[in-house]
Amino acid sequence: MLGAMAFMVSVVVGQPLVEFLRRRGLGKEIGADGPPSHSTKAGTPTMGGVLIFAMALPITLAANIVDRLSILLPLGTIVAAGLLGLVDDLRTIVGRARTGLNKRLKVFLLTVLGLTAALVLYFALDVQDVKIPWAGEFDLGPGYIPLAVLIIVFTTTAVAITDGLDGLAGGTTALAFLAYGVIALLQEQIYLATFCFTVVGATAGFLWYNSYPAQVFMGDTGALALGSSLAVVALMTGHWLLLPIIGIVFVLEGLSDIIQIGFFRLSGGKRIFKMSPLHHHFELLGWSEPQVVMRFWLLGIVGSLLGVTLAAKV
Numbered sequence: 001m002l003g004a005m006a007f008m009v010s011v012v013v014g015q016p017l018v019e020f021l022r023r024r025g026l027g028k029e030i031g032a033d034g035p036p037s038h039s040t041k042a043g044t045p046t047m048g049g050v051l052i053f054a055m056a057l058p059i060t061l062a063a064n065i066v067d068r069l070s071i072l073l074p075l076g077t078i079v080a081a082g083l084l085g086l087v088d089d090l091r092t093i094v095g096r097a098r099t100g101l102n103k104r105l106k107v108f109l110l111t112v113l114g115l116t117a118a119l120v121l122y123f124a125l126d127v128q129d130v131k132i133p134w135a136g137e138f139d140l141g142p143g144y145i146p147l148a149v150l151i152i153v154f155t156t157t158a159v160a161i162t163d164g165l166d167g168l169a170g171g172t173t174a175l176a177f178l179a180y181g182v183i184a185l186l187q188e189q190i191y192l193a194t195f196c197f198t199v200v201g202a203t204a205g206f207l208w209y210n211s212y213p214a215q216v217f218m219g220d221t222g223a224l225a226l227g228s229s230l231a232v233v234a235l236m237t238g239h240w241l242l243l244p245i246i247g248i249v250f251v252l253e254g255l256s257d258i259i260q261i262g263f264f265r266l267s268g269g270k271r272i273f274k275m276s277p278l279h280h281h282f283e284l285l286g287w288s289e290p291q292v293v294m295r296f297w298l299l300g301i302v303g304s305l306l307g308v309t310l311a312a313k314v
Contacts, residue, residue: 049223075229162250179303248303
C-alpha cells in the first residue's frame with residue numbers, strides 16, 4: 001500500500017518538478033565521451049532523482065518508523081547520498097562547470113558514508129553476518145566492517161555507472177529493491193520490506209517521466225541515493241552475497257568500465273568494447289536505446305528471481 005502511495009504521489013508531483021527544473025534551466029550537460037546520438041539530450045532537466053528520496057523520506061517517517069528505528073539507517077543513507085549527488089549534479093548543469101565533484105573527493109565522501117553505515121550495522125544493529133544458500137549463516141566479526149564499506153562504495157559506484165540511458169538505472173534498481181523487499185518479507189523484516197517497496201513505488205513514479213524519451217534525468221542525485229541504500233538493505237538482510245546476482249546489470253556495467261580502462265592502459269590505447277560502459281557498446285552495435293534498456297531490464301528480472309530463490313535456500 002505504501003509503495004502504491006509512493007508511486008501515485010510521485011506521478012502527481014513529478015510533472016511540476018520537471019517543469020520547475022526546466023524553468024530554472026537545470027539541464028544536463030552532455031559530454032563528448034558518449035555516443036554522438038546523445039547530443040540531442042543536452043539540456044534535459046537533471047536531478048530528477050530528488051523525487052525518489054523526497055517521496056521515501058516523508059512516507060517512511062509517517063508510516064514506517066514507530067518502534068522501527070533501525071529503518072533510519074537505509075533512510076538516512078538514501079537521503080545523505082542523494083544530497084551528495086545533488087551537489088554533484090549542480091556542477092554538471094549546462095553553462096556551469098562540467099566536471100562535477102572531484103572523483104577522489106566523491107569516493108572519499110562515499111567511503112565516509114559507507115563507514116558510518118557499517119559501524120551502525122555492526123555496533124548498533126548487531127548485524128555482522130553473511131547468509132550462504134544451503135550452507136547457513138556465518139558471523140564475520142570485526143572483518144564485517146571493511147567488507148560492508150566496500151559493498152556500499154562499489155554498489156553505489158556501479159549504479160551510478162549504469163545511469164546512462166533513459167529508464168535504465170531506474171528500472172534495474174527498482175527490480176533489485178523489489179527482490180530485497182521479498183527477501184525481507186521471507187525473513188519477517190516487515191519494516192525493511194516496507195521501505196523497499198516504498199522505494200520501488202517512488203522509483204516507478206520517477207520512471208513515468210524518465211522513460212524514453214526522458215523528460216528528466218535521474219542524475220547522481222538518484223543514482224547515489226539508490227545505490228547506497230540498496231547496499232545497506234542487502235547488508236541488513238545478510239544476503240549481500242546475492243547482490244552480484246540480483247544486481248547483475250550493475251556488475252556487468254561496472255566490470256565493462258574497469259576492463260575497458262585497464263585494457264586501454266595495458267595495450268597502449270586498444271579497446272575491448274566499442275565504448276564503455278556496456279550499454280554504450282550495444283548502442284554502437286546498432287541496438288536502439290529502448291532495446292538496450294528493455295534487454296537489461298530482462299537481465300535484471302532474471303537476476304532478481306534467481307536471487308530470491310537462492311535466499312529462500314538458507
